[in-house]
Amino acid sequence: MRLQLAGRSLRRNVSRTLLATLGVAVSAAMLLDMVMLATGMRESFASLLGRNGFTIRVSPRGTLPFDSEATIGQGADAAAAIAGVPGVTAVAPVLGATIHVLGSGPAVTAFALGIDPAVQGDYELLDGAEPTAPDAVVASDAFLRATNAHIGDTIDVAVGFDPQLRTYQGRRRLVVSGRAHFVYLSADDRAAALQLGTVQAMAGRERADRVSLFMVRTAPNVDPEVARAAIERALPRVTALSTAAAIAEAERRLSYFRQLAFILGAVSLIVGFLLVSTIITVSVNERVGEIAVMRAIGVSRWHIVQQITIEGVALSLTGAVAGLLLGIVTARYLNSILRGFPGLPDAIDFFLFQPSAAFRALGLLVASGIIAGIYPSWRAASLPISGTLREEAVG
Amino acid sequence: MSIVSRVIALCSLALATAHAQRIDSIPAAAKAERTIAIDERLASDAGIRVGDRVVLAPEPGSASGDTARVSAIVRRRADPSEVARSEYRVRLHLDHLQRLIDYGDRVDRFAVLTAGGTAADSVLRRINAAAFGFRAYPSREIAVETSKTFLVVSRFHRAIGVITIVASATFLLCIMLLKVDERRRDVAAMRLMGISRSTVVRSVMLESSFIALLGSVFGVVLGLIVSAFVNAHYQSVYRTPLRFAIITPSTVAYSVALSLVLGVGAGALAARRLARTPPLTLFGR
Numbered sequence: 001m002r003l004q005l006a007g008r009s010l011r012r013n014v015s016r017t018l019l020a021t022l023g024v025a026v027s028a029a030m031l032l033d034m035v036m037l038a039t040g041m042r043e044s045f046a047s048l049l050g051r052n053g054f055t056i057r058v059s060p061r062g063t064l065p066f067d068s069e070a071t072i073g074q075g076a077d078a079a080a081a082i083a084g085v086p087g088v089t090a091v092a093p094v095l096g097a098t099i100h101v102l103g104s105g106p107a108v109t110a111f112a113l114g115i116d117p118a119v120q121g122d123y124e125l126l127d128g129a130e131p132t133a134p135d136a137v138v139a140s141d142a143f144l145r146a147t148n149a150h151i152g153d154t155i156d157v158a159v160g161f162d163p164q165l166r167t168y169q170g171r172r173r174l175v176v177s178g179r180a181h182f183v184y185l186s187a188d189d190r191a192a193a194l195q196l197g198t199v200q201a202m203a204g205r206e207r208a209d210r211v212s213l214f215m216v217r218t219a220p221n222v223d224p225e226v227a228r229a230a231i232e233r234a235l236p237r238v239t240a241l242s243t244a245a246a247i248a249e250a251e252r253r254l255s256y257f258r259q260l261a262f263i264l265g266a267v268s269l270i271v272g273f274l275l276v277s278t279i280i281t282v283s284v285n286e287r288v289g290e291i292a293v294m295r296a297i298g299v300s301r302w303h304i305v306q307q308i309t310i311e312g313v314a315l316s317l318t319g320a321v322a323g324l325l326l327g328i329v330t331a332r333y334l335n336s337i338l339r340g341f342p343g344l345p346d347a348i349d350f351f352l353f354q355p356s357a358a359f360r361a362l363g364l365l366v367a368s369g370i371i372a373g374i375y376p377s378w379r380a381a382s383l384p385i386s387g388t389l390r391e392e393a394v395g
Numbered sequence: 396m397s398i399v400s401r402v403i404a405l406c407s408l409a410l411a412t413a414h415a416q417r418i419d420s421i422p423a424a425a426k427a428e429r430t431i432a433i434d435e436r437l438a439s440d441a442g443i444r445v446g447d448r449v450v451l452a453p454e455p456g457s458a459s460g461d462t463a464r465v466s467a468i469v470r471r472r473a474d475p476s477e478v479a480r481s482e483y484r485v486r487l488h489l490d491h492l493q494r495l496i497d498y499g500d501r502v503d504r505f506a507v508l509t510a511g512g513t514a515a516d517s518v519l520r521r522i523n524a525a526a527f528g529f530r531a532y533p534s535r536e537i538a539v540e541t542s543k544t545f546l547v548v549s550r551f552h553r554a555i556g557v558i559t560i561v562a563s564a565t566f567l568l569c570i571m572l573l574k575v576d577e578r579r580r581d582v583a584a585m586r587l588m589g590i591s592r593s594t595v596v597r598s599v600m601l602e603s604s605f606i607a608l609l610g611s612v613f614g615v616v617l618g619l620i621v622s623a624f625v626n627a628h629y630q631s632v633y634r635t636p637l638r639f640a641i642i643t644p645s646t647v648a649y650s651v652a653l654s655l656v657l658g659v660g661a662g663a664l665a666a667r668r669l670a671r672t673p674p675l676t677l678f679g680r
Contacts, residue, residue, distance in 0.1 A: 019572065029558070062482075282573045285577070286576075334551065
């Protein structure tokens, strides 16, 4: 009965109801997008850093991994010192360098990672074999496309040029042993991974026994923060960063997006609330005579409140469902825009649909719809019956 | 010590920085020893002042450190590409940094000033023709490359802006329709008094235009306050003079025009509907 009456009331003014539903749907979509934006970056960044079980990153003191060209000297000793820290189960050294692939045309410049193939977390092998030989290299698709190389091909690589002597420095012939997906790089990045010793030898004296970064794996029962502090104590010239701290730093740098999400999400919620409350208030004001008649024939006050509240819930719920679909579509579009950031790793998504967070947000919108309906309905149900009827009859 | 080590780690970046604004300095006569310029942030965080001596080293705890005197404190320019970077910066004389980090007679890049006009293209061609191991780029190409991030942010803002406009337009439309709908008794009375439909429509439209204009003025004032707050907040978070929100006359004109169009449109729509309804029906008879 109450549902029927609420439905008829909403159908009485179809254009108004549709417009209000559209308004709530757009607000719900915006709210959902902002919730996805606020949680998406954190979750996808955490998932990226948590791949392969590495829980700590060790970089030159005062820097973030690959944030500058600084390196850690005496890499072998540093690796041994880190491995000696209780709870550390694996240490993966990484040295970054720029390489130039020489051919008949202009040299192709790429980013090379010197790694230990037995313990590495920078790439996932898609095809071929790990670079277990000193002259072996695995490369990204973008690298292979740019150099027109295939697995099994030999490529001529140098790490630098001497403009005065017009010669190449650190020149080597390497064999492409595999094709890999580099998890921390974008699909467009030309990247290659080869043995750490090979990169150090190619780069010459200035990179001898130097490392850009260590990735550290800890035992499951060990608190990474404790291991992190122990590493910094053992090696004062490094900064050790746990995954949690790295996420916090990334969040600090991208705080703008989180705050934007919070502000626009709050505005969406307020707009949705105002819209439903305005519609219900006006609708109730138009029907005071009708409500007075219902009260006069014995319909209870509680019944009136329920009926009008149902109208608010129906508007919010319909709008929220439509907003859910609209929100997912717009989130995909917005995500595709932000994924255009140069150098953004493939695994990073700014908008991530998480059912619990999304339904909490939409639940909040529906709850605001209920609250928006309660006041006008209670006010209408509390009108003096005889006075209202006389006023409505006389006009 | 930690401050020094952070400075050390970033020495190599000093070669690649430019466009700082000098805000304080010491007389030239006092510059006999090697001098450096430091970032305003570093000066503030480490309590370093002009004239202080600091030790620079290529690595923390390195024995090959070098004492230098701070001759200037520089402020970063409002550069969006640096906004999220929080490291400190130190500027050294080129030969000083080359020696300090054992970099030899090498540089990361050259900035070349040309006579302008076609000279830039001709210089570019000649450098690239002679180049081995390096390449010259025109400044505009570098600007396009480095501004890609901001193009993405700009596209994102535009998309968010469109969604916000759709949401606010729907809201405005709803409110205006309801507002006019509330006037049904007044409209009925006017019609019964013999006032023509077109006069009724015009009066309702005038009223809705006034409401839309008033709302726009309120919105512009609110926008100015919010943008001032946004700028103050983010300038303090990122420690930059960069302005994050700017309200331009075209922004104001666009938002006022949009709200007027929506307001007048919604008013006209509702007024026409009311004017067509018989007055007694509007009275509920």
